[in-house]
Amino acid sequence: MVNLVAMWRFPEGETIPFHFVWISIALVFGVNSWPLAGMLTALGAVTASTGFLMLDQATRGEIRFEETAEVPLMAAVFLVMVWHVRGRQRALEELQRVAALERQRAETQDLFVRLGSHELRTSITVARGYVELIRSAHEDQQTDEDAGIVLDELGKLDRLTGGLTTLMRLDSPVSTPPIDFDAFLERLVRRWVPVADRQWSCESRVGTVLANPERLQAAMDSLLENAIAFTQNGDRITVRAWIAPPGFHIEVADTGRGIAEEHLAHIFERSWSTRHGDPRGGTGLGLAIVRAAVEARGGKVSVVSSPGAGTKFTLRIPDAVPDAPRHTTNFPPPQANPAGVHPGAAGQAP
Structure with a gap:
């Protein structure tokens, strides 16, 4: 107005x-x-x-x-x-x-x-x-x-x-206390040694990290189960971890039959192996758990493989706090394992 x-x-x-x-x-x-x-x-x-x-x-x-x-x-x-x-x-x-x-x-x-x-x-x-x-x-x-x-x-x-x-x-927030990653990784791999007749080795020089052990165990159990499924008796499964600022890397490599190149882009999809008739008969959730666990932490997972040349998965996880020396373990050959024995803790599926 x-x-x-x-x-x-x-x-x-x-x-x-x-x-x-x-x-x-x-x-x-x-x-x-x-x-x-x-x-x-x-x-x-x-x-x-x-x-x-x-x-x-x-x-x-x-x-x-x-x-x-x-x-x-x-x-x-x-x-x-x-x-x-x-x-x-x-x-x-x-x-x-x-x-x-x-x-x-x-x-x-x-x-x-x-x-x-x-x-x-x-x-x-x-x-x-x-x-x-x-x-x-x-x-x-x-x-x-x-x-x-x-x-x-x-x-x-x-x-x-x-x-x-x-x-x-994996979608819910969790605490990330400091853990001795080298000891944690050795214990985790040792649990799988009786399950399969493989040449097992574990090398870690990460030290103390801020991480949730349950999520790490879920991811690593899924990778190790996958490595066993793609290898035969006498093949080698190697687990390595090292500091790579601003975090640390974990590598799981095997000398098994490998994965075809056309499948590599899909192996992290939920239930992909089931839809495509994977002879291992798995649920298809294992590698999806790996990716979800790593990405929930802000990390990345990658894979390199080819038929007959083995497979190597690498997890890149941020925010490590190193303070321990390098630790290497070569495990003895596994003893006979009763059918159906699972290395995971009660209620934990890889």
Whole structure:
């Protein structure tokens, strides 16, 4: 209103209050979300009032008639601004809607996997107990073989549910206390030595690092299980770790049959091996766990392999705190391992 009065009282300087009128309405529209009808009403009122004043001044010869063209031009500029702002508001609302749906989906998936894994593991434990009872109550060879098949399938289900639970846990924040990585890595590899007749070696000169041992164990167990699956008796599996600022690297290499080049781009996808008929019969979650665990820490995982030349995985993990000397261990040949013995801790699936 003040600017309209200024336009009427000072026709020779109407340009400044005229533009202040339009700046004011633009600012008000930018601060408040107007409904379309209210916006058009305000635009019509401003256009009519400023247009009337300028047309009256042009008629009396106080300004040139060409200057009245500013009124429709400013109205057009305002409409363009309104179109842009409303489009942006719609885009933001859509993003918020999609984000809310994604959060709900993630929460539902997390709840489903956690409850499903718990219920499945309970049923698997009960079923395994009854199969063992049946096996012990019948001494004939056929029953023993059938029970062995059932127990093997139950073991696969148990590893699958454990892998799913591990993947879900990788999305949640965890503590990263300082750990003696060299001792941790030696203990971890030693657990796998009785499982397979391989030439095992472990070399580490990392020292103390800030890391979550459960996530590291999940990633390393998956890599070592993968190395065993792709090697045969007598092949070598080597685990190395070293400082590489700003973090440290872990390498798991084997002299097994290797991986075809066309498969390397897909091996970290969830369930990829299952979809493509991997003869190992795995769940396809192992290498997905590796990537998720490393990337959750801000690191990267890479693989180099070719058929007949073995495979080498490298984990690049940031933020190491070195303070210990190099440690190397060559493990003795494994002893005979009973069928079905798993090196992982209770409830931990690689």
